[in-house]
Amino acid sequence: MADGVKLEAQGIPTATICSTAFAGAARVQAAGRGFAELPIVEIPHPMHTASRSLIEDRASDAASSIARALLKGAAARGALGEEILEDRIELDAEPAALQEFFFAHGWTDGLPVTPPTADSVAAMVAASGRDAHETIGPIPPRMRTATIEKLAVNAVMAGCRPAYFPVVLAALEAVLDDNIRLYGIQTATNTSSPLIIVNGPIVKELGLNARGNVFGQGNRANATIGRALQLIQRNVGGDIPGETDMATHGHAGKFTFCIAENEDESPWEPLHVERGFKATDSTVTVIGGSSPQNVFTYGCETGAEILDHLIGALTGLGHNNIIFPTGPLFALSPEHAQTLARDGYDKQRIKQEMFTRARIPLTRFAARSVIGLHHRRSRWFEIANDPDHIGVADRVGDINIVVAGGAGIHSQFVPTSFSYAPVTRLIRRGGAA
């Protein structure tokens, strides 16, 4: 939709074709960019799996509507407006009634939230060391710029302690970097959500979990920092499932998706140091990520055997890193990392072997898929000198490895998507915790 609005702003009339399932989302997204009247021509869904003859029939049916949309006198249809309440609202303090109010007005992710009182929000702002009226944005998909105070309201609701708020703000600033492509992550059918990886001394200071169940439940800091970023996207950015978030399935990381690196048990330098920061810096690194896929190395005793399994996970069909040039992310368990290190593998060697060996023969794909890969992954075909395979990253350096988790012979392959590259930001800590 962004392209259509941009073209219209340049004085070029457009007609945007959308299948029925996505037309509403398109109108909301166009409204967020200032042109709710973007002419949209609806066609039946689906198109991706439709036969060639059906595609041609639908094109024939749509041609007159397309012509009308381009001509003078075209009727415009705007997006529906949103309910907006006052900034401060007085309510019955009875807990159940409060939660019902929050649910009824669409303020939550489906779980109860902490009521954001003036005092709790002020404490959150104070912990950031930033002015309450300072702004961050624009936040997609509706491209809104929010004050620190407004962001703090959402952090309170997520259940954050004030000391967590600088991490939330750093993560937000990171996901707004153009390399993350947040708008794409939010609005696509693909299963993707920004993953937050925290490094540095702040991990212990805040009690973030870097060990067992690191992607799971049970730790307040991980759970609420990730949740705050999601609530900000919802309540400030206007990212609403079924309206702008068109994920076919979604995943649990759309509630919260925040881990810390287990630097103590890693045999290698941590992610933020690898990315140019000091070990004493506290940082967040973000990237668009799908649900982690478990790699269970049953029976493997050596680094080489473990690596075979990790590469095996990359060479199945259908994961995002075949289509997206983003490069996969691995969260290796300490046991795996230490075994690999014992047997002579450092991160660079692991990445090199993944890059060299995790290649899928094009003969495994349908003809149209191969055509698509040559387009979507054109950089691979330009630089890899391997015309018969598709790799899972265009360049060795696009593969990322962190050490996270507890005891056990499991690691996580996190297929990534949309982001052009991970983004790392220093956590600015200014206020009292």
Added chain:
Amino acid sequence: MSRITILNPKMSQPVAKVAGAVRVADLKGAVIGFVDNSKQNADHFIERVGTLLREQYGVAAGVTVRKRAPKDELSAPDLIDLARCAAVVQCYGD
């Protein structure tokens, strides 16, 4: 029952309105460009629509640009190419 004052997590923000382009007065002879966002079958859809617009409305074929990925924004060179067209059809959200 006691009362509590809470702060609203949502926000309303006026968006700078974009004035839509003046529509085309007559499609006959108008150069129409296309954006193929690389979704599956968008190329076939555009091919058919382009043919019909030429046959039934007399439009002239303009450039078709193909994005690397659907969620990528149009590049500056693509925008320059499309700016030479009288109107643009973009395909598609699916």
